[in-house]
Amino acid sequence: MNQPVSSLNLWLALLPATGLIILLVGGSALFVLVQSLGYAPGYGINEFPTLKYYSQLINNPGFGYSVWLTSYYAVVATIIATILGIILALILRKQFKIKPVTQHLYKYPLMVPYLVGIALVVLLFSQSGIVARVALALGFIERPAEFPALLFSHQGWGIIMVYVWKQMPFMTLSIYTLLIHRDPGLDDAAQLLGASAWQRFWKVTLPPLIPGTLSAALICFAFNFGAFEVPFILGGGFPETLPVQSWRLFNDPDYQHRLQGMAIIMFTFVALLVIFWAQYRLVSTRPYLRQSKTQ
Amino acid sequence: MSQSRVANKYRLTSWQWLFLATIGFLWLAPVLPLAIQSLAFQWHWPDLLPEVWWLTAREQTRLPIGWDYIFSPYSHLYEAFVNTLIIGVSVTLITLIICLPAARVLAKYPFKLKPQIELLFSTPLLLPEIALALALLIPFIRLDISGGYTGVIIAQLVPTIPYMIRILTSAYSGVRIQYEEQARLLGASSLQVFRYIQLPLLIPGIIAGCLFTFLVSSNIFLITFLIGQGSIETLPTLLFAKISGGAMDATAAGLTLVVMLPGVLFLLAVERHIQEIN
Numbered sequence: 373m374n375q376p377v378s379s380l381n382l383w384l385a386l387l388p389a390t391g392l393i394i395l396l397v398g399g400s401a402l403f404v405l406v407q408s409l410g411y412a413p414g415y416g417i418n419e420f421p422t423l424k425y426y427s428q429l430i431n432n433p434g435f436g437y438s439v440w441l442t443s444y445y446a447v448v449a450t451i452i453a454t455i456l457g458i459i460l461a462l463i464l465r466k467q468f469k470i471k472p473v474t475q476h477l478y479k480y481p482l483m484v485p486y487l488v489g490i491a492l493v494v495l496l497f498s499q500s501g502i503v504a505r506v507a508l509a510l511g512f513i514e515r516p517a518e519f520p521a522l523l524f525s526h527q528g529w530g531i532i533m534v535y536v537w538k539q540m541p542f543m544t545l546s547i548y549t550l551l552i553h554r555d556p557g558l559d560d561a562a563q564l565l566g567a568s569a570w571q572r573f574w575k576v577t578l579p580p581l582i583p584g585t586l587s588a589a590l591i592c593f594a595f596n597f598g599a600f601e602v603p604f605i606l607g608g609g610f611p612e613t614l615p616v617q618s619w620r621l622f623n624d625p626d627y628q629h630r631l632q633g634m635a636i637i638m639f640t641f642v643a644l645l646v647i648f649w650a651q652y653r654l655v656s657t658r659p660y661l662r663q664s665k666t667q
Numbered sequence: 668m669s670q671s672r673v674a675n676k677y678r679l680t681s682w683q684w685l686f687l688a689t690i691g692f693l694w695l696a697p698v699l700p701l702a703i704q705s706l707a708f709q710w711h712w713p714d715l716l717p718e719v720w721w722l723t724a725r726e727q728t729r730l731p732i733g734w735d736y737i738f739s740p741y742s743h744l745y746e747a748f749v750n751t752l753i754i755g756v757s758v759t760l761i762t763l764i765i766c767l768p769a770a771r772v773l774a775k776y777p778f779k780l781k782p783q784i785e786l787l788f789s790t791p792l793l794l795p796e797i798a799l800a801l802a803l804l805i806p807f808i809r810l811d812i813s814g815g816y817t818g819v820i821i822a823q824l825v826p827t828i829p830y831m832i833r834i835l836t837s838a839y840s841g842v843r844i845q846y847e848e849q850a851r852l853l854g855a856s857s858l859q860v861f862r863y864i865q866l867p868l869l870i871p872g873i874i875a876g877c878l879f880t881f882l883v884s885s886n887i888f889l890i891t892f893l894i895g896q897g898s899i900e901t902l903p904t905l906l907f908a909k910i911s912g913g914a915m916d917a918t919a920a921g922l923t924l925v926v927m928l929p930g931v932l933f934l935l936a937v938e939r940h941i942q943e944i945n
Binding site: 379382384385386388389390392393394396397399400401403404414456459460462463466467468474476477478479480481482483484485486487488490491492494495496498500502505506508509516523524537540591594595597598599600601604605606615618619622633634637640641644645648 | 824825
């Protein structure tokens with residue numbers, strides 16, 4: 373039915389966009405890889421190939437903790453955003469008076485930089501912030517120091533709050549789009565057959581949403597894992613998350629440390645690739661998860 | 668009986684109202700203290716409201732003190748605004764031109780490596796911004812394009828292309844190929860087919876794609892910060908410089924509101940097209 377098109381024309385049409393991505397993304401990955409393996413003539417270092425920088429990394433006592441912090445912030449924030457997103461998407465499917473305005477308003481964090489979220493969190497949750505002042509007025513605390521250190525600590529609640537604030541709308545939008553393309557009759561049928569609301573959610577509503585939700589959640593996770601400005605400003609100092617750590621090493625006057633920074637970046641990138649590959653395998657080897665994006 | 672139960676299913680339960688109210692409060696209420704902070708003259712611990720509002724101190728400053736600084740030349744707001752615009756528009760136009768043909772192929776023709784190509788267009792979502800920026804920095808310094816518009820614009824193409832491809836592909840899949848075939852049968856040239864058939868049908872998608880790409884570009888911080896090497900100031904880098912110390916004053920609060928403006932305008936003006944993003 374489609375008109376025949378020569379494969380040459382087809383690849384010519386794809387070339388500018390694919391070429392640019394391959395050049396810049398592939399080039400970046402390759403550049404980081406060879407530097408992390410000891411090839412950096414610009415710094416007067418040429419030990420290629422050596423795994424020295426990776427072994428230095430693994431032997432660094434802060435590194436394991438860095439990996440843990442990075443994963444912990446990313447995972448906790450993604451889980452919270454996903455759960456809130458599912459609930460909000462289910463609410464948006466219903467009819468209620470303020471639905472039109474809600475449908476617009478909930479998306480505003482999607483449209484503004486992460487830095488806005490950081491500003492809001494600092495204003496509200498620092499130890500002399502608005503929430504601490506309200507706590508004082510209500511008699512819960514007497515001094516700023518008594519307010520829990522939500523920011524600038526390794527627990528990272530400030531970091532997690534910013535991620536959730538920004539990504540809950542993204543998850544809601546993704547899940548809502550999956551929901552409205554689904555047959556609402558199934559739900560009615562299940563109800564008429566006597567399924568409770570809880571059963572309908574777990575057995576009818578949720579299963580077809582899983583693949584789409586999983587891939588949206590992985591996009592959030594990947595972003596959080598590689599994010600810089602949020603943990604840079606709101607983090608609790610050394611050891612910091614992997615991207616912040618790599619930036620600090622990159623700014624080190626000692627060139628050897630710069631290559632260690634490159635090894636961290638390579639580690640981050642490969643970790644994300646492995647996780648995405650695992651998700652791809654998981655979805656493609658289990659027929660009940662393979663509801664594809666066309667849904 | 669069961670009829671009414673089915674109808675009830677489309678109304679919110681009280682738990683859902685509670686959830687909606689909580690989320691609404693948590694997500695919207697923080698904007699209020701931001702506005703208050705930007706208008707405050709002095710606001711120290713432990714006051715719930717500023718002890719000195721601009722109104723009382725208005726003999727001393729023409730504008731509220733935070734805003735007075737923001738609108739003064741010292742804040743570099745004007746330069747940042749112009750730079751954000753220049754970079755955003757350039758990135759959007761370049762992305763549009765290189766993505767249009769690719770999106771058409773992805774939407775309309777089956778070919779062998781299609782899944783791989785689609786996967787390729789999502790790799791920028793996988794590559795942390797810091798990896799891209801630090802990797803491109805040294806080659807860009809060699810090529811002498813860091814610290815200027817060229818380097819920043821080229822680097823920003825990477826995170827914007829996936830969104831443009833998605834939106835344009837979905838726009839192209841709405842254009843039925845039969846219309847083009849009919850026009851061709853009636854003797855239209857390729858250029859005429861593009862101008863009179865494809866373009867009018869694609870315009871909504873193109874507008875949505877451009878606006879969203881502009882928005883993504885105007886929200887990018889790290890790439891501009893590192894590739895621009897401090898000499899390219901945009902709205903996000905300006906805000907970063909203000910709040911990276913981890914404290915908020917009146918200026919930082921006002922600046923946050925200014926930085927929110929493009930996104931909020933987008934939300935009000937073109938939000939209905941956003942469905943195409945997914």
